[in-house]
Amino acid sequence: MVNTELLLEDAYATKVIGVAIDVHSQLGPGLLESAYKKVLAHKLQLAGLSIETEKKIPLIIDGLEIESGYFIDILVENRLVLELKSVASISEIHFAQTLNYLKLGKFKLGLLINFNVPKLKYGIKRIINTK
Numbered sequence: 001m002v003n004t005e006l007l008l009e010d011a012y013a014t015k016v017i018g019v020a021i022d023v024h025s026q027l028g029p030g031l032l033e034s035a036y037k038k039v040l041a042h043k044l045q046l047a048g049l050s051i052e053t054e055k056k057i058p059l060i061i062d063g064l065e066i067e068s069g070y071f072i073d074i075l076v077e078n079r080l081v082l083e084l085k086s087v088a089s090i091s092e093i094h095f096a097q098t099l100n101y102l103k104l105g106k107f108k109l110g111l112l113i114n115f116n117v118p119k120l121k122y123g124i125k126r127i128i129n130t131k
Helices: 004-027 033-046 092-105
Strands: 051-056 059-061 064-066 071-076 080-085 109-114 124-128
Touching: 004 033, 004 080, 004 109, 004 124, 033 051, 033 071, 033 080, 071 092, 080 092, 092 109, 092 124
Parallel strands: 080 109
Antiparallel strands: 051 071, 059 064, 071 080, 109 124
8 A cells, every 4th residue: 555645755755866866976975974965955956846954853852842953954845854974884873863853853754865885876765754
């Protein structure tokens, strides 16, 4: 059974992955995360997507909003969370961080993208918030 709530997010994810592959093919691995973030944000806007970079995400517990300094790297169309990395390998903590951003912002889908890989397809993880 297809989750119709994810169809729009999937369409955005497909477009983002294409743009991210283009960025990676031009820049290659080994740069700082901030460089990939700036170039990816620029190219996503050129592709006609609405984005927010460094989107502040509050931590709310028991009705108390805590200024925690958490930021989503790029939020696409106010629906798709992009968490960018440039690390030797993705760890469970990176996965958990992205999933927490999805939960805190009540988003359904996120992409964890590690640009520090020979081929970007090996650096992309799709994360779904099932709650």
